[in-house]
Amino acid sequence: MTEQQRRELYEVLDYDEKAAIAESFELPKDALKARIQAELKRGSFALKTDPHGVAKEIICVVFDEFQATGIQRRDNLEVLTSLGGLSVYDGTAKDTLFPQIVHVKQDSPTLRSATDHDPKDPFFYMKFENNPLDERADTALTIRMRHMEVVYHRGYVEAIYKFFKPPGDRLESVEALLVNMPLSVIFPVTKVIDRQQRVGPSKVCARKHELALSMRCKPTKRSIYKWI
DSSP states (O other), rough: OOOHHHHHHHHHOOOHHHHHHHHTTTTTTTTTEEEEEEEEEEEEEEEOOOSSSSSSSEEEEEEEEEEEEEEEEOOOEEEEEEEEEEEEEEOOOOOOOOOEEEOOOOOOOOOOSSTTOTTSOOSEEEEEESOOOSSSSEEEEEEEEEOOOEEHHHHHHHHHHHHOOOOHHHHHHHHHHHHSOOHHHHHHHHHHHHHTTSSSSHHHHHHOOOEEEEEEOOOOOEEEEEOO
């Protein structure tokens, strides 16, 4: 086959030889370009009064099996994060019947401890996708959360409020600063809204973005008891 005959055949078949060679060197859609993963087996943070003196713990939050993963493909970005378990302990009430005021309820009968959890069914799971591989939408967001049990009493609520409440002299300074501060500094988003309102409606309507949202959150059980 001569060069002229080959060009004629390509024109009949609507085949671009150079484009085919360039596509052969492109990565497939599901090929990984980068992958970053971070994992924290267990962590905690607590609020304490008088840390330089007689430290007294107000509340303590304990979490485990925190994972975060970022995946970059040719035209796709995925961000996944999950939290295996979450517990909150109250330090304001002595000899209380409910030292653990927040815990994740276990669905599996084989998990006896409140801190145990099924790695395949974490307490919280979130997945964000930009240009999903299955092309179901432009952006996809999946959220799953298991149900918790929360024990409420006013003791730790008042203690947390007192912990974050600034002293009286500082509170007056903050109030004076907010009163004298221009509204454009406090609410900068108003400028953005005003700027967007000037854009013609045809340009706004021309922007179309499809979001696929999937949520599965189980209800939270709340218990209330009085404490004096």
